[in-house]
Amino acid sequence: MNSAVIVLAAGRGERLGGNTPKAFAHLGGKSLLARALEGLLSFPGFGWVQPVVSADDLDRYAALALPRDRRLAEPAIGGAERQDSVAAGLAALPGEFDLVAIHDAARCRVEPGDVAAVVQAGEEYGAAILAAPVRDTLKQVDNGVVISTLDRRACWQAQTPQVFHRALYAEALEKARSDGFLGTDDAQLVERLGMGVHVVPGSPGNFKITLPEDLALAERLLLAEENAR
Numbered sequence: 001m002n003s004a005v006i007v008l009a010a011g012r013g014e015r016l017g018g019n020t021p022k023a024f025a026h027l028g029g030k031s032l033l034a035r036a037l038e039g040l041l042s043f044p045g046f047g048w049v050q051p052v053v054s055a056d057d058l059d060r061y062a063a064l065a066l067p068r069d070r071r072l073a074e075p076a077i078g079g080a081e082r083q084d085s086v087a088a089g090l091a092a093l094p095g096e097f098d099l100v101a102i103h104d105a106a107r108c109r110v111e112p113g114d115v116a117a118v119v120q121a122g123e124e125y126g127a128a129i130l131a132a133p134v135r136d137t138l139k140q141v142d143n144g145v146v147i148s149t150l151d152r153r154a155c156w157q158a159q160t161p162q163v164f165h166r167a168l169y170a171e172a173l174e175k176a177r178s179d180g181f182l183g184t185d186d187a188q189l190v191e192r193l194g195m196g197v198h199v200v201p202g203s204p205g206n207f208k209i210t211l212p213e214d215l216a217l218a219e220r221l222l223l224a225e226e227n228a229r
């Protein structure tokens with residue numbers, strides 16, 4: 001199949017603080033978005049890499065030092081919700097790409113081996129995600145009181161990339177739109193069609209940068225990697 005990846009960077013990332021939108025925040029002197037794009041371009045299986053940014057950030061995007069690679073497309077303009085941004089990215093993909101990966105720029109440390117594994121599973125099964133088993137015991141809480149303890153062995157934390165046959169994902173997105181449903185990831189939309197989503201174990205280092213402490217942790221990991229070289 002012909003694979004493309006949509007790289008979502010149109011959120012504000014308010015929980016990170018500061019004035020810069022999250023995807024343009026710096027980690028070791030380089031923006032999260034530039035890092036994510038470089039990581040994805042290093043996977044030769046993607047024939048098209050589609051960034052999605054906010055209309056307010058086009059100047060910021062133009063100022064990034066990005067690899068010269070004919071697979072890197074002009075950015076699509078994102079929407080108010082993450083799901084709107086995915087739809088904009090999907091609409092920008094040429095018709096020949098029939099396998100679509102969707103990735104959050106905020107997971108800027110994704111490893112090429114994990115990308116290859118989830119793309120292969122997506123092609124084989126129609127829908128696949130990277131996910132990490134949870135380490136903590138999970139409590140379901142209502143109004144500050146525990147209602148139940150979930151079976152930890154059955155719980156995984158969803159990551160990205162999430163990879164789908166394009167026609168299947170387009171159908172899932174259309175159903176979500178007509179139902180007025182907003183998901184927190186893309187697999188959820190496909191699950192609503194009753195389709196099985198295959199889980200590929202991802203690295204714990206593929207965490208999403210959300211809070212200032214996530215950025216601080218990523219900086220420490222980067223420094224440790226540089227010192228180890």
Ligand code: C5P
Nearest residue numbers: 008009010011080081082085104105106
């Ligand atoms: O806010 P959160 O970290 O969950 O966002 C996940 C990813 O989705 C981020 O990379 C963010 O830039 C992107 N996003 C988007 N358009 C939105 C909201 C979020 O592209 N409207």
